[in-house]
Amino acid sequence: MARPLPSAAAAPHAVPAHRPDPVPADGLDDDGASEDQQDSTPAKRWTRWLGIVFALAVVGLLAWAARRVDWQAVLVALRSMPLDVVAAAAGFSALSYLLYASYDLIGRAWIGHKLAWWRVLSVTAVSYAFNLNLGMLVGGLGIRYRLYARLGLRGGQIGRVLTMSIFTNWLGYGVLAGGVFLFRLLPVPADWHVSGLALQGLGAALWLLVAGYLALCGWSTRRSFTVRGHKVHLPSLGMAGVQLALSCANWLAISVVLYLLFRGAVPYGVVLGTSLVAAVAGVVARLPAGLGVVEAVFVTVLASRLPEATVLAAVLVYRALYYLLPLLLATGGYLLIEAKAPRTPAQARPAG
Numbered sequence: 001m002a003r004p005l006p007s008a009a010a011a012p013h014a015v016p017a018h019r020p021d022p023v024p025a026d027g028l029d030d031d032g033a034s035e036d037q038q039d040s041t042p043a044k045r046w047t048r049w050l051g052i053v054f055a056l057a058v059v060g061l062l063a064w065a066a067r068r069v070d071w072q073a074v075l076v077a078l079r080s081m082p083l084d085v086v087a088a089a090a091g092f093s094a095l096s097y098l099l100y101a102s103y104d105l106i107g108r109a110w111i112g113h114k115l116a117w118w119r120v121l122s123v124t125a126v127s128y129a130f131n132l133n134l135g136m137l138v139g140g141l142g143i144r145y146r147l148y149a150r151l152g153l154r155g156g157q158i159g160r161v162l163t164m165s166i167f168t169n170w171l172g173y174g175v176l177a178g179g180v181f182l183f184r185l186l187p188v189p190a191d192w193h194v195s196g197l198a199l200q201g202l203g204a205a206l207w208l209l210v211a212g213y214l215a216l217c218g219w220s221t222r223r224s225f226t227v228r229g230h231k232v233h234l235p236s237l238g239m240a241g242v243q244l245a246l247s248c249a250n251w252l253a254i255s256v257v258l259y260l261l262f263r264g265a266v267p268y269g270v271v272l273g274t275s276l277v278a279a280v281a282g283v284v285a286r287l288p289a290g291l292g293v294v295e296a297v298f299v300t301v302l303a304s305r306l307p308e309a310t311v312l313a314a315v316l317v318y319r320a321l322y323y324l325l326p327l328l329l330a331t332g333g334y335l336l337i338e339a340k341a342p343r344t345p346a347q348a349r350p351a352g
Helices: 035-039 042-066 071-079 083-101 103-111 117-134 136-150 155-182 196-219 237-261 268-285 293-301 308-340
Strands: 224-227 230-233
Touching: 071 308, 083 103, 083 117, 083 237, 083 308, 103 117, 103 155, 103 237, 117 136, 117 308, 136 155, 136 308, 155 196, 155 230, 155 237, 155 268, 196 237, 237 268, 237 308, 268 293, 293 308
Parallel strands: none
Antiparallel strands: 224 230
């Protein structure tokens, strides 16, 4: 899921079997400083340690909360889940993976590499499953970088494809979350201490950011910008429109999975808003798969609508369908791509 925040970061990657060309200025790693040099600064060290402490604190809180759950009631709710509902949810999970994998087809069209479309979909779907379960460093960047390099893409090409994917993912998130906050579709629990007006302001800001991006793509005479040392090239307005459509469709499909598992007991707008908030909460918590965080968000927001056991049962089935089953399939897919990939850069390099 949520992610679906889908959250935006760049990180180190695994070392491929053959070393690809160095990433040029249009890729992701062009700030001129090595990762070791960056990590050696006091600010980086403090940030890393604070992140670890925060994650441990979150784990402790979740463990305390888990002891209070009536797991017997959760098991009863799981057993009462109709198989046809689970099957429909599995279908929308597969649709979401297909939509997400299509982000890299936009990148393929953008930079003009000739890797076969089905290879692109395979690499992206595999890396997405690892990304959801193990984090962006491993799946979103590391595995995707390695597999693309094994299939012959150069470092600069991979960097631009990854940049396009990240922008695409959060573009749709901004539109949908902006609408949810602006029109108050999400009931905010009182103990969150967030005013409706503040959320509306956040929603308006998200829409302005998306509108600004589209305006730059459509009418800016300057076609590239440097953001934190990374050179970002603007696509055309038409391509930005495709980004927006695919990303919105993906986040909506993720929410449909949960809506089905709640069996219509919660309005779709509420499910959508909750899943979008849960996606960001999972990213901020920095726990693998947002484990426990996503569940806590849904239990808190839906406390007045459904029993805790019912909510947890639905989210656990969602995890099985959207996280665990795809991870099992992706593990086999990763090994297959590695086994079938050409052994030398010359053999792997796509034509053109």
